Amino acid sequence: MLRLTLGLTFALAIAGSALADGYEDPKSFKAPAAPIWSGIYLGAGAGYGQADTRDDYYENVGGQTYSTSFSGQSAQGGLIRFLLGADRQIKEKFVLGVFADFDWTDISQTYKATATGSSDAIDDELTMEWQWSIGGRAGYLFTPTTMLYFLAGFTQAHFKSDGWYDIYPDTGPVDVLPGKSSITYNGYVVGFGMETLIGHNVFLRGEMRYSEFDGQVVNSGTLFGDSYSDSEHPSLLTGMLGISYKFNRAD
Secondary structure (H helix, E strand, O other): OHHHHHHHHHHHHHHHHHHHHOOOOHHHOOOOOOOOOOEEEEEEEEEEEEEEEEEEEEEEEOOEEEEEEEEEEEEEEEEEEEEEEEEEEEOOOEEEEEEEEEEEEEEEEEEEEEOOOOOOEEEEEEEEEEEEEEEEEEEEEEEOOEEEEEEEEEEEEEEEEEEOOOEOOOOOOOOOEOOOOEEEEEEEEEEEEEEEEEEOOEEEEEEEEEEEEOOEEEEEEEEOOEEEEEEEEEEEEEEEEEEEEEEOOOO
């Protein structure tokens, strides 16, 4: 799905550039004025994302510390992004800008099993509900109407746990050690994209992003005199196609 999004991004960017430039009778041809990319824009888009998690578990038993880490847990789902930003064209070929955006997502994963030593069914779910990002971007104009850009910034994401952060002990009378029901992670985001003018002040963009979040403790405590701690370190890869309208852009 992410590969398909990336392919559509470049295909639409090329097509949009051709449409925006247009063709004229050679006898009446005039060199088109370079479009002014400077201005404030609003937009929206839709895409797909995959979140991956590294889990770090520590346990102190009788003064001896044990630890284990494992990866491979992933969540997938769609997203809707709302865009706000401002750009400034530098000379003819370069664009610098700042952005702020918000994603509403349905990226989730489920786990169904039977608890060890019990007949109780496990039906846990973890859902990434939203993410917002702020940062800057720098672009290069291949043509007056088409730009390749790179971005970087700060991001924050919120996850809701329906039993996902719970721990099920292998022994003892305790059925479950409940973890956090929700948690917000901070991190950084980097990415790249292509944007093209497709109409009067209307731009089409395709974008790929990678977000890496700080690890946080999602479950900890003491059981039978022994302490334990479980931490999660999520990352996120997304692809998006979006439309924006730029204000204050010269005709």
